[in-house]
Amino acid sequence: MPEITIASRIRTSPFYDATLDAGVASFTVYNHMFMPSGYGDPEAEYRRLTEGVALWDVAVERQVEIAGPDAAALSQFVSARDLTGLRVGRARYAPMCDHDGRLVSDPVVLRVDDDRYWFSLADSDVLMWVRALAGLRGDDVEVSEPDVSPLAIQGPLANDLASDLFGRELIDSLGFFHHARVDLDGIPMVICRSGWSKQGGFELFLTDGSRGVELWDRVMDAGAAYGIGPGAPNSQERIESGLLSFGSDHDADTDPLEAGLGAYTSLEAGIDFCGKTALIDRTRRGTRRPIVNVTIDGEFEPTTRPWVALVDGDAVGELRSAVWSPRLDAWIGLAQLATPHHEPGSTIAARTESGVDVHATVTDEPFGTIRTH
Amino acid sequence: MPEITIASRIRTSPFYDATLDAGVASFTVYNHMFMPSGYGDPEAEYRRLTEGVALWDVAVERQVEIAGPDAAALSQFVSARDLTGLRVGRARYAPMCDHDGRLVSDPVVLRVDDDRYWFSLADSDVLMWVRALAGLRGDDVEVSEPDVSPLAIQGPLANDLASDLFGRELIDSLGFFHHARVDLDGIPMVICRSGWSKQGGFELFLTDGSRGVELWDRVMDAGAAYGIGPGAPNSQERIESGLLSFGSDHDADTDPLEAGLGAYTSLEAGIDFCGKTALIDRTRRGTRRPIVNVTIDGEFEPTTRPWVALVDGDAVGELRSAVWSPRLDAWIGLAQLATPHHEPGSTIAARTESGVDVHATVTDEPFGTIRTH
Secondary structure, rough: OEEEOOOOOOOOOOOHHHHHHHHHHEEEEEOOOEEEEEOOOOOHHHHHHHHHHHHEHHHHHHHEEOOOOOOOHHHHHHOOOOOOOOOOOOEOOOOOOOOOOOEEEEOOEEEEEEEEEEEEOOOOHHHHHHHHHHHHHHOOOOOHHHHHHHEEEEEEHHHHHHHHHHHHHHHHHHOEEEEEEEEOOOOOEEEOOOOOOOOOOEEEEEOOHHHHHHHHHHHHHHHHOOOEEEEEEOOHHHHHOOOOOOOOOOOOOOOOOOOOOOOHHOOOOOOOOOOOOHHHHHHHHHOOOEEEEEEOOOOOOOOOOOOOEEOEEEEEEEEEEEEEEEEEEEEEEEEOOOOOOOOOOOOEEEOOOOOEEEEEEEEEOOOOOOOOO | OEEOOOOOOOOOOOHHHHHHHOOOOEEEEEOOEEHHHHOHHHHHHHHHHHOOOOEEOOOOOEEEEEOOHHHHHHHHHHOOOOOOOOOEEEEEEEEEEOOOOOOOEEEEEEEOOOOOEEEOOOOOOOOHHHHHHHHHHHOEEEOOOOOOOOEEEEOOHHHHHHHHHOOOHHHHHOOOEEEEEEHHHHHHHHOOOOOOOOOOOOOOOOOOOHHHHHHHHHHHHHEEEEEEEEEOHHHHHHHHHHHOOOOOOOOOOOOOOOOOOHHHHHOOOOOOOHHHHHHHHHHHHHOOOOOEEEEOOOOOOOOOOOEEEEEEEEEEEEEEEEEEEEEOOOEEEEEEEOOOOOOOOOEEEOOOOOOOOEEEOOOOOOOOOOOOO
């Protein structure tokens, strides 16, 4: 693989120096920031995530904070999901759409105070998008990127580790997508039971970027008893688990229904939000190019870019991701396919970037259930 | 340097395979796309750019196209520079600001037809920002990212090479920031006398992404007579030449006046544009943290991240970039400093990421003139 250029245009995370010390081998870029993508031992990293506990620098999940008298109104306008009843200390997964119904992000929104919301972002410049809407609407709000940097602990042992760090009482009281302000030896943060895996765990939203390495070290020390080690959002596990990767799994004209997020899109609710009319129109016309799970036959390398999906030589979409699944002992992936080629049992052909011909079959059931919250 | 992860979330350019064949050694990410940042021989790459001709894959300069009956009105609203009189076949450098006057991009805008404008972007999601504005304003436009991928030839011999490729008559008629639709053996493009260096040259806006490698090879073949070789936007040359690097040289709350772009900001013109009121307010309050040129003393490595700039131990800004200048035979850089520490002759202290103490002095004159168009 080529090197990555480290320079000022792309920001470093508060945990950056700790990840270098931990032996980070590769980075990607996400929200104009470097994110560790591997530490040189993918098998150990997968095993820690699925059997133990892993520590991820996910400071790239930047927050857009909407605060002020109109915070609730604007937060609802930018969310395609009904936020009615979202209490302080709770979070919801809420797709965002533009005026034409295209997905612009799929954040988790945390209500951190009565008049303060954090949108924990995927990889797009939602900050300037929300500011444009607030500016023209004339909302009485401050829209900012606060000093908040998530550090995730993920894996079946994350609950025990968090109990050691924050006390069992707090952790037991914290349901899925519940959050609370806490500190650890004076290091301030919001802890939320959440994270981009289905292995359980927490995101520690550090609220003082000057203390990143201190927090990393503190968690690493406490995690030693559980065999903790560094890791990163994991393609194998997230595809096994059916979690959407915004920007990876679809093209730029995809709506939340095509992305399998219908359950998190409130078309029937008596609320107004950006893109609602367009989404209703899209629904009436029928889903065009849904994202589906596929199994793949052949001898090949994981995708580094989308492969054209062919049926009888005609392009019908793209095979966007292909990874080896240790759990399913098979090559699995995600494809975005024009209807009716998305139907279970349909097969597509594709050629990999190194010229290998493969065949993929749409599965009867998704590998995981899309986020069940 | 760590490796870069190549995966579907980040797009490859139409020239990607050609850059791999040419031996690309490092990438950065720009507009959710991989951009070559070096081919392993920085001295040769600098020399080709300043003495010969270099070929750059700058497909990451994505275009936002605004087309339709309200294209002129919306294009003016998103541009802090007066676009009155911009004819088809001409371009202008036009900063974009949000409602609070913050720079959101510094594109070059090409008028490609009466009712069609291309904004050739820096690294931010202007597409969704413009769509948000168009959606709420109700403009009768299509806002899209067209199939357009710039390939740049830059350097003092670029003019001769372009003349060989496209004919001397066309090239001689093409003034700075003039553009024309042409083809090369049937490969369609818009050629513009422009590019992110002060060495002269052209950007070939390829309008058929399936023909990227073909175009690259064609230009490489014709350029052999001039010693052409692959390269990339060059930090040394652009700092010597005083070209702004959006996102590198400043923080996220910087306005075009602080960025030295006052000459491209039309506060006096009888036009309305996004952020105009806020910019006038900022002007009345006085520039707060201008970007200035500095020379730097010490023995150190180039910046990989901003260094805190200190005066008597107090933070007064950041030294954002530091590079060795072959032309000036000195370490030079860019700093964003709170007034009055930006005054010529002011000195700041900084500590590099490897712990070396350096001193920098604000220069009397900028190294180059900020884009003179």
